[in-house]
Amino acid sequence: MTTQPAVLRFTAFSDDPEGGNPAGVVLDAAGLDDDAMLAIAADLGYSESAFLTAPPEGLGGADGRAFTIRYFSPKAEVPFCGHATVAAAVALGERIGPGDLVFATRAGTVPVSVTRDDGALRATLTTVEPRVEPIADADLAEALAALDWPAADLDPALPPRIAFAGARHLVIGAATRERLADLAYDFPRLEALMHRLDLTTVQLVWRESPAVFHVRDPFPVGGVVEDPATGAAAGAFGAYARELGLVEAASVLTLHQGADMGRPGVLTVELREGDRRVRVSGAGARIA
Incomplete structure (x- = not known):
């Protein structure tokens, strides 16, 4: 037995x-x-x-x-x-x-x-060695259509990219906190695109201040509407922010995630000069 x-x-x-x-x-x-x-x-x-x-x-x-x-x-x-x-x-x-x-x-x-x-x-x-790559215009248009996000609602200072630090994530910047909060997407449409692009999540980001960000991660390929706190995407985002020159080469970033789902969490992302890998840290607790 x-x-x-x-x-x-x-x-x-x-x-x-x-x-x-x-x-x-x-x-x-x-x-x-x-x-x-x-x-x-x-x-x-x-x-x-x-x-x-x-x-x-x-x-x-x-x-x-x-x-x-x-x-x-x-x-x-x-x-x-x-x-x-x-x-x-x-x-x-x-x-x-x-x-x-x-x-x-x-x-x-x-x-x-x-x-x-x-x-x-x-x-x-x-993380493992990260990398960042562009996304084709047609694929970005399909992602925005699945999210029902007009292109005018994006933050031009956070250009869309696919970032990897162990898994692939599409990073899209929201121009306002209200845009980030309003998430109601076409599950099968986004899932199909993500399978085609081999994406684990889509990381939606709003920048509150130079080192503080709010993020949400739709995860239809995992059978979950949204991930409450996504460490792999946080690592990928750190690599993205550094490569695009959005932060200093040595930085500590704070990512808030899960508040819109009623499960707030905090992810700390550390970038070190001379080391391309990204460190992601956070607390943990046993669930009874």
Whole structure:
């Protein structure tokens, strides 16, 4: 008789279980095949869940602190997920204590540091090498049509681009907070475009101040209308902001996400001069 592994529930990018982005975490998924992991993710209904197994041979990291990690949405496996990485790291921080971790993901090796701050655990992941590319005019027009966003509602200071830091995200800048707040899109139309462009989310951004941004992430390809806090997209956005010269080469950015869904979270994005990788950090909390 096969024993079902423990499925933990953690939120990421908030120290409040009612905020941030919830994720399922299975710390020992060695006995699960792909169908079983997908079934658990679908049953939970969170945007992603993380499944940990033994690390591949040769992966660096302290003994007992390196893992293979896979991510499943309710619909499919995804190559990388920031919030589920933070959730898994915080879960491990509870179990084996704060410190450095190494995760082998489909997108590459992702180091994570877990610290304790005023009693709460916080995780910082370092992305794989990011990249930014243009989007074709016709594809942008289709995205805006699916969102029902007139081109006049875009912020010309935040030009649309596709950014990658483990997964691909289309970044679109909103001219006003009101535009960002009004999100009612054509789910199947946007989903079809995203599959064609191999996008994980569309990251909609409004800039409040030089280093503070508000973001929302439709996620129809994962079977979820909207992601409450998207660490992979935050990493991609950091690379985007640096490449387009929107911020200094060494910067700390604050991204607010989830407030429009009633699950507010805060994502901290750190850019370091001389290192193209992006660091994304946030608190985490167990969901009872």
